[in-house]
Structure formats: structure tokens, C-alpha cells
Amino acid sequence: MLLLTCPHCGIDADETELSPGGEAHLTRHGPGATDEDVEAYLFLRDNPRGVHLERWRHANGCGKWFVAARCTVTLEVFGTYPAQTARPPQHVLDAIEAKRPGATRKLPVMEGAR
Amino acid sequence: MSDAMVLDGARAEGLATVREVPAPGLIALKGDLGAPALADAVRAVTGCAVPGLRRIEAAGAARAGWMAPDELLLVAPREAVPGALSTLEARLAAAHHLAADVSDMRAVFRLEGQGAREVLAKLAPVDLAPGAFEPGELRRTRLAQVPAAFWMEQGGFTLVCFRSVARYAFDLLAGAAAPGGEVGHFA
Numbered sequence: 001m002l003l004l005t006c007p008h009c010g011i012d013a014d015e016t017e018l019s020p021g022g023e024a025h026l027t028r029h030g031p032g033a034t035d036e037d038v039e040a041y042l043f044l045r046d047n048p049r050g051v052h053l054e055r056w057r058h059a060n061g062c063g064k065w066f067v068a069a070r071c072t073v074t075l076e077v078f079g080t081y082p083a084q085t086a087r088p089p090q091h092v093l094d095a096i097e098a099k100r101p102g103a104t105r106k107l108p109v110m111e112g113a114r
Numbered sequence: 115m116s117d118a119m120v121l122d123g124a125r126a127e128g129l130a131t132v133r134e135v136p137a138p139g140l141i142a143l144k145g146d147l148g149a150p151a152l153a154d155a156v157r158a159v160t161g162c163a164v165p166g167l168r169r170i171e172a173a174g175a176a177r178a179g180w181m182a183p184d185e186l187l188l189v190a191p192r193e194a195v196p197g198a199l200s201t202l203e204a205r206l207a208a209a210h211h212l213a214a215d216v217s218d219m220r221a222v223f224r225l226e227g228q229g230a231r232e233v234l235a236k237l238a239p240v241d242l243a244p245g246a247f248e249p250g251e252l253r254r255t256r257l258a259q260v261p262a263a264f265w266m267e268q269g270g271f272t273l274v275c276f277r278s279v280a281r282y283a284f285d286l287l288a289g290a291a292a293p294g295g296e297v298g299h300f301a
Contacts, residue, residue, distance in 0.1 A: 008183050009168055014239035017255055060256035062182040 004056060007080050008064040021055030024067040025109035049073055051096055051103040055083060069096060118192065120221045120280035126288035129229025129296055134284060137222045139195035141188040143202065145211035155205035159198040160188050170252040170265045179252040179265065192217060221280035223287060226270035231300050234264065234271060236290040243300060258286050
């Protein structure tokens, strides 16, 4: 059972109060994009063994979307932040690095940030 | 049957008393909760300040509850709702907002008695221990499989859910309050 802190209302929400929204920080490729980009946006998802950034919605609560950084192996949660964030905030990156050195560099969203 | 009630005032006794009460006037107000215009409008309609995070403010029979970072639930007598909506519209004319009368979309229950905390704790993933949940806080959560919101007042809980699931919610509460189902966790 996951307990995620909703960054919008501050509640330590039980997993059953939330709806999962899949991988976070996808780039939405729309009209004019290449077929490969549209395919990747629609269908191709990371399924890492380790640190993952994923979208959750506080469905049975404030109704807002947020992103959780957690480990898919240990279920350890490194932090949550509002979905209106283009990149993970520094305190979340620091929390990941403290436990999993080097892991943030492997996050797809951090490509190009290096 | 009154329009304000779905289950004709259904009532169940047990660890706690569960009863349906007439839904008061309920207004869902969305907008920028930090805006002075919105604070003025909320005060004009309910007499309450804009509630802080997860709080509910009271003034007489009126309430203003925090539902989301951009949404409030305003409670007022039913007959005051049309006037309240025009007041909101007038005061928020220049601001991006939404005010909707949702009185007929909700069912309202009261949960009273010694076991009220325990009955609710059986159904919602919320820490309802004395000290952890107290009057003044509004919690939106789920009641088994349906969304609900509740707060404490007058020695019990007031619980609001969608009208379409009123029977389900009442049966849940009545079942959780059935005699013999004591857990005694908060005793």
C-alpha cells in the first residue's frame, strides 16, 4: 500500500484515494509531429526497475494531479510535487540522489538538462 | 418526500445514529481563492472568511469549506441560494470563476453518538482519532467506493455525498454502525 502526500492539499493520501496516471513528463507531440514522435507519445512508456516519476490524481480528494517520485522496487517515495511542473524540483532530485546516487541522470525528463 | 431528501429521512441506530437530513443550499464556487474579490463575495454570501487549507468556516447556519486549491463549498439555507448566486455573480463579474447551485445534486447525512468516529473510520482512509481530526477541518475522501466529504460540528459529523449514491452511502453507514460491530479503537 502506497501513502503519497498530495502537494495540493497536504493529505497523506492512501493509495485507494488516488488514481494512477502513468508515466510523468511526457512530451505531447501533436499536429505536425513525425509519426515516430506521435507513436512514442501515445504508446511507448518507460518501465524502469528503480526510480520512476509517475502521475497521480487525488481523485477522491482535492481532485488535483501531482507527480510522485518513487522506487518501483522498494516502493520508497522520494517526494511529490504538483503536475504543473516541467521538471522535478531540486529537493526531489536531491532526495533521489541521496538514496540512489546517479539515478536522476537516467530519468528521461532529465535528458538535455545535463 | 421533500426534494431536499433522497431517502425520506432514513435513520439507523447502532454504535452511532445515522440519519439523512435535508440538504441545505449548497454552492460550488471555483475561482482564485487568494483574490480579494472572492473573499468579499464569500463574506457577502456566507459571512465567513475564505477557509484555509482543508478548513471549514462557520457563521450561523452558513459554512464555507475548502474543497480544493481552487474550489469552495458554500452552505446556506436553500431559500438564500438564488440571492447568493446573484451576489456572487455581481461581485465576481470581473474574475474568472464558476458558481453553481449543487443543492439538488447532493445527499447529506448526520452521524452522531459515541461511535461516530469509529463508524466513519471503518469506511474512509482517514485518521479519525481524537486530536487528528477535529471540528474546523473538512475532509474530502472516499466512503468505501464513493466520494464523500465530511466535517465535525455539533458533536457529530455532517457528511455530504452525491445524491445518486445516497442509498449506497446510507447502507454503508448503517452497516458500519450496526450493533455488535464495535471495534473500540478510539475508546
